[in-house]
Amino acid sequence: MKLAVFSTQPYDRTYLTQAIEAHNTSNPPTPLEPHFHALPLSPATTHLAAACPAICVFVNDDVSAPILTALHAAGVRLILLRCAGFNNVDIPTATALGVRVARMSAYSPESVAEFALALTLTLNRKTHRAFNRVREGNFALAGLEGFRMYGATVGLLGTGKIGLCAARIFKGFGCRVLGYDLFPTERFTELGGEYASLEEVLRVSDIVSLHCPLIDAGTRHIINAETLAMMKPGAMLVNTSRGGLIDTAAVITALKKKTLGSLAMDVYEMESSLFYVDHSGEILDDDVFGRLMTFPNVLICGHQAFFTKEALQEIADGTCQNFQDWVVGTKSPNVVVEGRAFGS
Ligand code: NAD
16 A cells, blocks of 8 residues: 655655565555655645555644645545644544544653753753864853752643653752643652642743643643743743744743743744755745844754654554554554544
8 A cells, every 4th residue: 555655854764664664574465655755745745645545744744624635635544643743734624534643642752851851951051052162172161051950940831741751850850840731640740740830830940841732722822921921030941842832932032031041942833844954055034043043042953852763663663553553443542533444
């Protein structure tokens, strides 16, 4: 069966090719035939899914209503997400069309939590700036001062799979860990975390790390002018979840007013036109992103928190498993939308 795989980089192809070969050996009646495309799914590339009952997409592929309608008309019945978040898929339209959508609901949450820690330590102790200074023979320390993590208060917005890993890690540093979640769990308190209201978490935390999903009517711009004003003056904000959780204009204002101490972001609201592509020879068109890059206390990465060998392996294997579950009609916790049966 043909599978159109969008937004693929060489590393995706390597891991997916190996996983698909193993899948085809174990499931000879339903072999997968991948067609890899470097281009993202967009109105201009929808035709690449022709004759493919299934497609595979990533975080910034456009799976909006018009595209879903075009895909359905072309015969697509299964959308395999190589990511946990599904904010880029129009779920009501997929449901109405009977197109099954399956995501990677759990793949190496430790990888993302560890990256949140990496950003926190880098931004705090400024090792990225020290690296450049030392290479130029500049051993001055002025401007590199950080704060001790031990005893600091870390606030986690979202205490799901990644938030729990972050809680374990920050507790290991001797931090006080607070959590805000609509659905509190015992596991978080067992790890030594303390639940509090959103306002309380923001008011007392030295570091606020975002680990909730992007939901239009729920968490979009959960960090906005009002909630930024609640934050402890000088606090650090870390976002490894989704760019849309932060109102970027409001965060720039808070940085300019020096009320927000520092910002680390692995994700950005308008990242789809920037990330995963080398734009180094081009003139940047995004003035908001350009402004963010001028702050010495802002650290930006290009949506790489997931990017470990283990996560890539789990994504590739899980994608094949999600495909096979669809073929045999298995119920799976990875299914976001239950589509029509295989072959219909
Ligand atoms: P999860 O579903 O296990 O946990 C999310 C938690 O957020 C849940 O406990 C949920 O109750 C909570 N939540 C939902 N709405 C909330 C709200 N309004 N306020 C507070 N909490 C709320 O998800 P996860 O596996 O921990 O992943 C979290 C997010 O991380 C994903 O949705 C995805 O967007 C992001 N992510 C980013 C990367 C990356 O590479 N940067 C990789 C994987 C996942």
